Amino acid sequence: MTKYEEFLIEKGLFITAILSIIVILLIIGFIFKEGLPAMESYGFLNFIFGMDWSPSDGQYGVFTMIIGSIGITLLSLLFAVPLSLLCAIFLAEIAPKTMKRILKPVIETLAGIPSVVYGFFGLIILVPFMRVQFGGTGFSMLTASLILTVMILPTIISISEDALKSVPHEYKEASLALGATHWQTIKNVLFPAAIPGIITAIILGMGRAVGETLAVIMVAGNVTQIPNSIFDPVRALTSNIALEMGYATGLHYNALFATGIILFIMIIILLVIANYFHYKKKVVIGGGYL
Amino acid sequence: MDLKYKLGILIAIIIIIAYLTFIPSTNYERIQIAGSTSVQPVAEKLAEKFEETHPNIRINVQGGGSSLGISSVSQGITDIGTSSRELTAKEKVGLNEYIIGKEGIVIAVNNQNSINELTNAQLRDIFSGKITSWKEVGGPDLEIHVITRESGSGTRSAFENLIMGDTKIRPDAIVQSSTESVKQAVRQDPGAIGFVSLARMSSDVKALKIDGVAPSEEAVFDGSYSLQTPFIFVVKGEPQGIVKEFIDFTLSPEGQAIVKEEKVVPVR
Numbered sequence: 001m002t003k004y005e006e007f008l009i010e011k012g013l014f015i016t017a018i019l020s021i022i023v024i025l026l027i028i029g030f031i032f033k034e035g036l037p038a039m040e041s042y043g044f045l046n047f048i049f050g051m052d053w054s055p056s057d058g059q060y061g062v063f064t065m066i067i068g069s070i071g072i073t074l075l076s077l078l079f080a081v082p083l084s085l086l087c088a089i090f091l092a093e094i095a096p097k098t099m100k101r102i103l104k105p106v107i108e109t110l111a112g113i114p115s116v117v118y119g120f121f122g123l124i125i126l127v128p129f130m131r132v133q134f135g136g137t138g139f140s141m142l143t144a145s146l147i148l149t150v151m152i153l154p155t156i157i158s159i160s161e162d163a164l165k166s167v168p169h170e171y172k173e174a175s176l177a178l179g180a181t182h183w184q185t186i187k188n189v190l191f192p193a194a195i196p197g198i199i200t201a202i203i204l205g206m207g208r209a210v211g212e213t214l215a216v217i218m219v220a221g222n223v224t225q226i227p228n229s230i231f232d233p234v235r236a237l238t239s240n241i242a243l244e245m246g247y248a249t250g251l252h253y254n255a256l257f258a259t260g261i262i263l264f265i266m267i268i269i270l271l272v273i274a275n276y277f278h279y280k281k282k283v284v285i286g287g288g289y290l
Numbered sequence: 291m292d293l294k295y296k297l298g299i300l301i302a303i304i305i306i307i308a309y310l311t312f313i314p315s316t317n318y319e320r321i322q323i324a325g326s327t328s329v330q331p332v333a334e335k336l337a338e339k340f341e342e343t344h345p346n347i348r349i350n351v352q353g354g355g356s357s358l359g360i361s362s363v364s365q366g367i368t369d370i371g372t373s374s375r376e377l378t379a380k381e382k383v384g385l386n387e388y389i390i391g392k393e394g395i396v397i398a399v400n401n402q403n404s405i406n407e408l409t410n411a412q413l414r415d416i417f418s419g420k421i422t423s424w425k426e427v428g429g430p431d432l433e434i435h436v437i438t439r440e441s442g443s444g445t446r447s448a449f450e451n452l453i454m455g456d457t458k459i460r461p462d463a464i465v466q467s468s469t470e471s472v473k474q475a476v477r478q479d480p481g482a483i484g485f486v487s488l489a490r491m492s493s494d495v496k497a498l499k500i501d502g503v504a505p506s507e508e509a510v511f512d513g514s515y516s517l518q519t520p521f522i523f524v525v526k527g528e529p530q531g532i533v534k535e536f537i538d539f540t541l542s543p544e545g546q547a548i549v550k551e552e553k554v555v556p557v558r
Binding site (some may be wrong): 005008045055056123124127128131138139181217218222223224233235242243244246247248249251 | 293297327353354355357358442471474482494
């Protein structure tokens with residue numbers, strides 16, 4: 001009887017586990033099925049390196065949007081990484097208990113705010129501010145990446161804080177015992193030991209930045225052009241899909257799925273890089289797995 | 291043993307839920323409506339009121355754009371197609387049109403802008419990028435920031451048909467994804483110009499006179515305000531049965547009152 005139960009539960013768990021894989025495979029299959037015809041009929045290279053996106057004239061080049069997505073993401077990482085790493089170090093090593101009790105929930109709340117709220121805040125406050133300070137329309141790559149910076153801060157902070165905290169205590173004790181100051185210990189021992197986790201944190205933040213849609217639509221300006229400076233409006237790949245999916249038919253519809261394929265490939269590349277660094281820089285001395 | 295009872299209850303619940311999900315529904319008569327996203331809110335409201343008095347009828351309203359609405363009705367996929375633009379001669383073949391209302395398109399600028407009036411031609415030159423400063427149309431020495439909607443939007447295609455003709459909207463115009471965000475963008479930028487539907491107009495932005503006529507429901511109704519587009523129900527052949535009933539309801543005083551409530555200018 002117990003054997004029968006055991007069997008049932010084991011298989012049940014197996015089915016639930018395999019279900020999520022099936023769902024992902026279905027999604028991938030569907031995106032490629034809908035997207036590939038557009039790439040084939042328009043030409044793979046034309047599609048990726050085409051500068052002109054105007055569905056009404058049958059032009060489907062997404063290069064400007066690839067540049068847009070990459071530009072927005074890199075710029076927001078440039079702001080977010082130093083900020084969040086310093087914040088994580090502060091939280092993990094320096095902050096007193098009471099302060100941590102306030103800071104942690106506040107940072108977690110940032111992650112819980114819906115992206116449309118960020119977008120609306122950007123449209124009402126940040127866009128006019130950027131227009132007055134830097135001229136132009138205020139809708140720009142910089143505006144979008146500033147909003148994204150705030151959105152990816154909590155992700156990078158909490159994961160890299162966990163990484164710093166999971167460095168074995170012996171490392172810190174040994175370093176302090178050798179006469180190193182607290183800052184020297186953080187800089188030379190804790191931080192290098194936590195590097196794999198921190199890289200994972202950054203890549204996850206990057207993934208969120210690439211995938212963010214609504215907030216970016218509201219502040220980036222959505223112009224399909226290669227930006228001359230960070231003050232020019234751009235369109236991201238995700239925005240392109242969300243903007244036009246409601247109306248698209250025929251080849252246009254397939255081209256939007258093909259945009260999804262490009263996005264999918266970009267995210268897969270990010271994940272592969274993340275896993276590579278995670279295993280390569282793993283520290284296994286002293287019984288600690290990081 | 292306890293676990294087995296729990297498992298039994300769980301399986302029973304799953305079976306009941308599955309049964310309820312797939313239970314054959316009562317036989318409703320159905321009307322499928324698809325097409326312009328601008329017409330969608332009005333059509334939904336009309337459908338809602340119509341269902342109240344006809345409990346056996348279910349009306350399903352979908353978006354997709356005017357072109358999709360027209361092509362799907364001529365292929366017989368939907369019963370009624372909706373369009374927020376005039377049909378081309380080629381599209382009209384075999385189809386019956388019922389104009390249910392008219393919508394005005396308002397050219398909106400910032401409240402601080404001293405310009406009150408533009409001509410049709412000036413508007414085309416501004417949106418195509420030929421005129422780049424407000425100074426060229428008699429305003430302040432300020433760069434013009436053109437705000438437009440995404441391609442496919444009903445308001446944008448109506449604007450393109452009415453004003454742009456064969457010229458294109460300048461490629462570096464800022465694209466906003468809704469009427470509301472166009473208004474927000476115009477509201478906070480003294481140099482901005484954009485177009486919104488009359489139904490969504492508010493005092494946040496300033497409406498321009500076009501060729502001397504200010505946009506209003508009266509001016510749209512009597513045709514003196516030129517920037518207007520019809521809301522059309524398209525049916526293949528002669529409407530029959532419940533489809534005819536629904537269209538009659540739409541054109542009745544009661545239906546037209548609903549159209550007016552949705553801030554669309556009624557035709558009767």
